[in-house]
Amino acid sequence: MKIVVGVKRVIDYNVKVRVKADQSNVDLTNVKMAMNPFCEIAVEEAVRLKEASVASEVIVVSVGTAQSQEQLRNAMALGADRGILVEADGEIEPLNVAKAFAAVIEKEQPGLVILGKQSIDSDNNQMGQMLAALIKRPQGTFASKLVIDGDQALVTREIDGGLRTIALTLPAIVTTDLRLNEPRYAKLPDIMKAKRKPLETLSLADLGVTAKAHCRLDKVEAPAMRSAGVKVASVDELIRKLKDEAKVIS
Amino acid sequence: MMTLLVAEHTSTALASSTLSALTAAHQIGHDVHVLVAGNNIAAVADAAARLSGVSKVICADAGCYEHALAESMGDLIVHLSEHYSHIIAPSNSESKDFMPRVAALLDVGQVSDICAVLSAEQFKRPIYAGNAIATVTVLDDKKVITVRASAFDRTTQQSAQACEIESVDFSVENRLSCWQSDDITASTRPDLASASRIVSGGRGVGSGANFALVEALADKLGAAVGASRAAVDAGFVSNDLQVGQTGKIVAPDLYMAFGISGAIQHLAGMKDSKVIVAVNKDEDAPIFQVADYGLVGDLFVVLPEMTSKL
Ligand SMILES: Cc1cc2nc3c(=O)[nH]c(=O)nc-3n(C[C@H](O)[C@H](O)[C@H](O)COP(=O)(O)OP(=O)(O)OC[C@H]3O[C@@H](n4cnc5c(N)ncnc54)[C@H](O)[C@@H]3O)c2cc1C
Ligand SMILES: Nc1ncnc2c1ncn2[C@@H]1O[C@H](COP(=O)(O)O)[C@@H](O)[C@H]1O
Numbered sequence: 001m002k003i004v005v006g007v008k009r010v011i012d013y014n015v016k017v018r019v020k021a022d023q024s025n026v027d028l029t030n031v032k033m034a035m036n037p038f039c040e041i042a043v044e045e046a047v048r049l050k051e052a053s054v055a056s057e058v059i060v061v062s063v064g065t066a067q068s069q070e071q072l073r074n075a076m077a078l079g080a081d082r083g084i085l086v087e088a089d090g091e092i093e094p095l096n097v098a099k100a101f102a103a104v105i106e107k108e109q110p111g112l113v114i115l116g117k118q119s120i121d122s123d124n125n126q127m128g129q130m131l132a133a134l135i136k137r138p139q140g141t142f143a144s145k146l147v148i149d150g151d152q153a154l155v156t157r158e159i160d161g162g163l164r165t166i167a168l169t170l171p172a173i174v175t176t177d178l179r180l181n182e183p184r185y186a187k188l189p190d191i192m193k194a195k196r197k198p199l200e201t202l203s204l205a206d207l208g209v210t211a212k213a214h215c216r217l218d219k220v221e222a223p224a225m226r227s228a229g230v231k232v233a234s235v236d237e238l239i240r241k242l243k244d245e246a247k248v249i250s
Numbered sequence: 251m252m253t254l255l256v257a258e259h260t261s262t263a264l265a266s267s268t269l270s271a272l273t274a275a276h277q278i279g280h281d282v283h284v285l286v287a288g289n290n291i292a293a294v295a296d297a298a299a300r301l302s303g304v305s306k307v308i309c310a311d312a313g314c315y316e317h318a319l320a321e322s323m324g325d326l327i328v329h330l331s332e333h334y335s336h337i338i339a340p341s342n343s344e345s346k347d348f349m350p351r352v353a354a355l356l357d358v359g360q361v362s363d364i365c366a367v368l369s370a371e372q373f374k375r376p377i378y379a380g381n382a383i384a385t386v387t388v389l390d391d392k393k394v395i396t397v398r399a400s401a402f403d404r405t406t407q408q409s410a411q412a413c414e415i416e417s418v419d420f421s422v423e424n425r426l427s428c429w430q431s432d433d434i435t436a437s438t439r440p441d442l443a444s445a446s447r448i449v450s451g452g453r454g455v456g457s458g459a460n461f462a463l464v465e466a467l468a469d470k471l472g473a474a475v476g477a478s479r480a481a482v483d484a485g486f487v488s489n490d491l492q493v494g495q496t497g498k499i500v501a502p503d504l505y506m507a508f509g510i511s512g513a514i515q516h517l518a519g520m521k522d523s524k525v526i527v528a529v530n531k532d533e534d535a536p537i538f539q540v541a542d543y544g545l546v547g548d549l550f551v552v553l554p555e556m557t558s559k560l
Contacts, residue, residue, distance in 0.1 A: 124362050138321055165431045167430050220382050231546065239559055242525070246543075
């Protein structure tokens with residue numbers, strides 16, 4: 001079984017973004033970029049399935065600029081076998097990304113697709129669900145456990161009240177939550193080896209996809225700032241302030 | 251132009267997030283129909299029909315909607331979508347699962363987690379873990395939207411007369427996915443998403459057993475219990491208590507953080523709370539930058555003292 005994994009290049013999760021002075025967007029000049037953390041978890045899960053001989057090949061796919069090759073190489077250093085870069089400029093909307101993935105899946109015929117649950121830049125949480133709808137396959141979102149059992153995937157999902165387990169008929173789309181696994185670090189020899197793994201570059205046109213605009217970004221502002229409050233010296237003072245000043249307890 | 255609001259409910263009652271999404275729906279400005287889907291949900295449909303500013307309730311009461319599986323919910327909503335310009339739902343683990351599916355089936359985009367309605371086409375939403383707020387205009391004719399409940403007041407007004415409840419006779423034969431089991435944490439405390447007070451613990455709490463200290467204060471205050479990702483990952487508490495970018499987004503009147511450092515991903519979930527209290531033994535912990543009241547101290551001393559003095 002082949003596994004296709006989505007890898008998105010995003011701002012490093014440790015960086016605090018700033019909004020540009022003209023409010024056109026956030027400022028990403030000279031900002032450290034990295035693989036979306038949820039995609040790292042997706043790569044790790046796929047590689048583990050390959051190590052367990054459940055999967056035969058792990059293909060990582062990114063839709064983005066040429067710089068996304070860096071994250072694809074990184075994923076190959078972590079154990080993915082080959083990469084596909086679908087070149088596209090700027091922030092590309094989830095439905096368009098999903099259409100590109102649908103076309104790749106049509107070609108590759110994977111038994112499983114693993115994606116992150118959410119991009120930490122756009123915070124959309126959409127792509128996997130959209131892809132599942134486009135290719136008419138079942139979805140297991142926000143997975144904290146994944147077991148492949150014959151032609152089924154048993155997915156334990158993190159839901160509002162706790163956990164839910166569902167059974168999906170393969171091929172299926174799974175999106176990762178934080179507790180699915182703990183991704184490994186790439187070792188130097190693997191980083192070297194990854195440079196020789198195949199990386200194919202395609203355009204949206206090669207895949208027969210026309211990107212459509214569904215949403216226009218008008219403005220990006222900094223959120224309302226909270227002013228740091230006061231330090232209190234004791235529990236008694238804290239209780240007094242909460243009662244008399246903030247009036248949130250009585 | 252009409253709006254279809256997909257209700258969140260517990261099978262017996264409407265969730266308060268539905269009331270917040272209703273406020274957003276009213277701001278969009280069209281007639282609002284509420285879809286209540288599930289199994290044996292007549293009571294929920296009745297409650298929805300009494301809400302002010304709802305002109306019709308559509309009730310899809312069938313076994314196939316019991317666990318709100320995305321494959322079934324997606325087909326149902328698409329089946330009903332024809333007459334609506336807006337399809338909206340409060341953002342929760344179910345709607346996040348089925349709404350993008352609806353959007354893709356309709357070949358339109360989705361706007362996730364709006365926090366303000368500027369017009370029927372223009373909305374604000376947080377991006378980058380809430381470190382930036384985007385204003386976006388939806389270009390599609392049909393607009394699929396999820397609503398950040400904590401950003402909208404709840405419509406609690408009732409109308410004098412209940413509106414019409416229409417049953418839909420549409421069932422989905424879903425052979426692709428199948429519910430197996432739920433492991434739901436039973437709690438007698440208020441629900442985290444709608445509580446007016448929350449007491450949260452982080453890695454500093456040290457263990458699941460120590461969380462009893464957090465719970466004791468929460469019970470004294472009639473508060474819900476929350477946690478950081480580190481506390482959940484370490485197994486101190488269950489996943490549904492995680493507050494943050496990828497957990498629950500909350501905005502209670504009082505949020506108290508014990509042994510939480512204040513990573514941006516955690517702040518993303520709670521920085522809109524009215525009053526924030528932080529207790530941390532590290533005086534430089536970033537959580538103090540957003541706290542109205544900060545106490546530098548050992549939580550193992552502060553928590554019991556506070557619980558006993560309240
Ligand atoms: C993609 C992604 C998504 C994430 N999503 C979330 C999310 O939704 N929610 C979330 O919370 N995190 C999230 N995180 C994790 C986040 O980055 C932090 O790692 C996490 O919030 C840290 O939790 P913490 O503050 O409990 O632990 P730590 O950062 O380890 O802080 C523990 C604090 O406890 C204090 N302490 C220790 N002992 C005591 C004591 N006896 N008395 C008083 N204080 C004490 C310490 O001084 C320290 O400040 C996410 C991370 C990533 C990469
Ligand atoms: N441009 C992209 N390239 C590759 N994968 C993507 C891209 N956009 C989204 N994804 C995948 O879809 C997941 C969810 O993204 P989103 O819907 O944007 O929050 C991500 O974690 C990725 O796995």
